[in-house]
Amino acid sequence: MATRTVGLSSSPLRSLTSSSSHPPPTRITPTLSFASRLKPALALPLLSATPRRSARPRSPRVSAALKNLSETVPVSVPADSGELVRRFPSASGVYAVHDGEGGLQFVGISRNIAASIAGHRRSVPELCCSVKVGVVDEPDRAALTQAWKSWMEEHMTATGKVPPGNESGNTTWIRQPPKKKPDLRLTPGRHMQLTVPLEELIDQLVKENKVVAFIKGSRSAPMCGFSQRVIGILESEGVDYESVDVLDEEYNCGLRETLKKYTNWPTFPQVFVDGELVGGCDILSSMFEKGELSSLFKK
Amino acid sequence: MLPVRSHSRRVLASLRVRMASRASSAMLSRAGRIRSKLQSSLEASVLDIEDVSHQHAGHAAVVESGAAETHFNVKIVSSKFEGKSLVSRHRLVYDALADELRSGLHALSIVAKTPQEVAPK
Numbered sequence: 175m176a177t178r179t180v181g182l183s184s185s186p187l188r189s190l191t192s193s194s195s196h197p198p199p200t201r202i203t204p205t206l207s208f209a210s211r212l213k214p215a216l217a218l219p220l221l222s223a224t225p226r227r228s229a230r231p232r233s234p235r236v237s238a239a240l241k242n243l244s245e246t247v248p249v250s251v252p253a254d255s256g257e258l259v260r261r262f263p264s265a266s267g268v269y270a271v272h273d274g275e276g277g278l279q280f281v282g283i284s285r286n287i288a289a290s291i292a293g294h295r296r297s298v299p300e301l302c303c304s305v306k307v308g309v310v311d312e313p314d315r316a317a318l319t320q321a322w323k324s325w326m327e328e329h330m331t332a333t334g335k336v337p338p339g340n341e342s343g344n345t346t347w348i349r350q351p352p353k354k355k356p357d358l359r360l361t362p363g364r365h366m367q368l369t370v371p372l373e374e375l376i377d378q379l380v381k382e383n384k385v386v387a388f389i390k391g392s393r394s395a396p397m398c399g400f401s402q403r404v405i406g407i408l409e410s411e412g413v414d415y416e417s418v419d420v421l422d423e424e425y426n427c428g429l430r431e432t433l434k435k436y437t438n439w440p441t442f443p444q445v446f447v448d449g450e451l452v453g454g455c456d457i458l459s460s461m462f463e464k465g466e467l468s469s470l471f472k473k
Numbered sequence: 474m475l476p477v478r479s480h481s482r483r484v485l486a487s488l489r490v491r492m493a494s495r496a497s498s499a500m501l502s503r504a505g506r507i508r509s510k511l512q513s514s515l516e517a518s519v520l521d522i523e524d525v526s527h528q529h530a531g532h533a534a535v536v537e538s539g540a541a542e543t544h545f546n547v548k549i550v551s552s553k554f555e556g557k558s559l560v561s562r563h564r565l566v567y568d569a570l571a572d573e574l575r576s577g578l579h580a581l582s583i584v585a586k587t588p589q590e591v592a593p594k
Contacts, residue, residue, distance in 0.1 A: 399529075400580065438564060439563075439564070439567065440567050440571075440574045441567075441574075441579075441580055441581065451560060452560070453559055453560050453563060454563070455582075456559075456563070456582055456583050456584070457559045457560065457563065460559065461559075
């Protein structure tokens with residue numbers, strides 16, 4: 175999905191006053207998801223009481239005030255993503271996600287509310303049962319922040335609590351980059367006597383794992399432009415792959431020379447699928463551009 | 474030997490510069506050796522060789538080896554690639570340049586095509 179998330183600094187909350195005994199948290203980070211295709215600032219009518227089933231209203235309207243959080247009627251989140259996109263507006267605004275018990279979990283702002291909700295639904299379906307939506311007219315950053323602040327203030331005044339998802343340090347609702355796996359190590363260390371020849375370790379590794387990339391440097395910080403490009407391609411294919419750092423002299427000592435002989439291939443990176451050498455950066459790039467990689471990974 | 478139809482102007486220019494700077498050296502530059510080796514073993518109908526070592530000047534492995542000509546872009550069109558996978562085509566190129574790879578050639582970017590694949594449709 176083509177949204178990116180920007181964490182707001184603590185500024186929106188600084189002026190927030192809470193009548194509760196709880197001191198306001200020092201930092202609350204709502205997510206700001208900007209749609210890649212920004213729509214012109216269409217003034218949309220606020221969500222009505224009935225779930226939005228039809229196409230999104232197109233008629234521009236003079237700016238209407240944002241409804242209170244309590245006045246806004248929650249819309250249930252359907253499991254089907256097509257239905258979800260029909261039910262929620264792809265416009266900018268504030269939204270409040272509620273769990274199965276009607277408890278407020280998170281208040282966020284978004285440049286594409288439907289896309290943001292779809293994302294939350296995918297990552298935490300159990301917490302996304304219904305959502306209240308307030309479309310913001312002329313949604314510049316200040317207006318969006320103001321809308322978020324007013325809903326947050328209202329909720330905190332009423333309950334004395336910050337929605338759990340908005341608490342400092344809670345990252346449930348912020349789009350996270352996928353957790354990077356550690357690189358695989360072939361040996362327990364340079365000074366340990368190997369009981370199995372390195373060739374066999376390589377052989378086992380590439381046959382036991384669907385996709386293996388032997389690269390220079392780690393997958394999180396490749397040390398060579400060709401390795402970096404290969405990692406980029408594998409990441410963008412969304413394929414689950416293992417990586418081995420051939421420059422790791424401590425845990426992969428001697429791997430470079432042994433692997434060159436094993437594959438009869440003199441350079442790195444080297445990418446294996448199902449135990450077979452697919453090639454280096456040139457071949458991966460060329461297959462990626464021709465769209466041949468996804469079928470290779472699926473087999 | 475088949476005639477080489479297309480020369481990369483950049484290569485020729487860079488070769489000339491190198492030749493001039495090493496006027497006393499009788500040895501062919503690596504680019505020159507790559508050219509003759511690929512030409513004779515693969516009977517290339519198109520052979521473009523571009524020295525891009527300068528783009529990798531800071532590369533640790535390059536600095537260590539002390540070699541000056543380490544990275545090349547190679548484009549080869551040869552009928553010997555027909556019916557061969559990309560991996561086998563690249564292996565043919567690497568095999569022809571095994572000595573160079575042992576003596577400081579660090580990386581090749583290879584485009585390996587058959588005459589049919591580059592023929593205008």
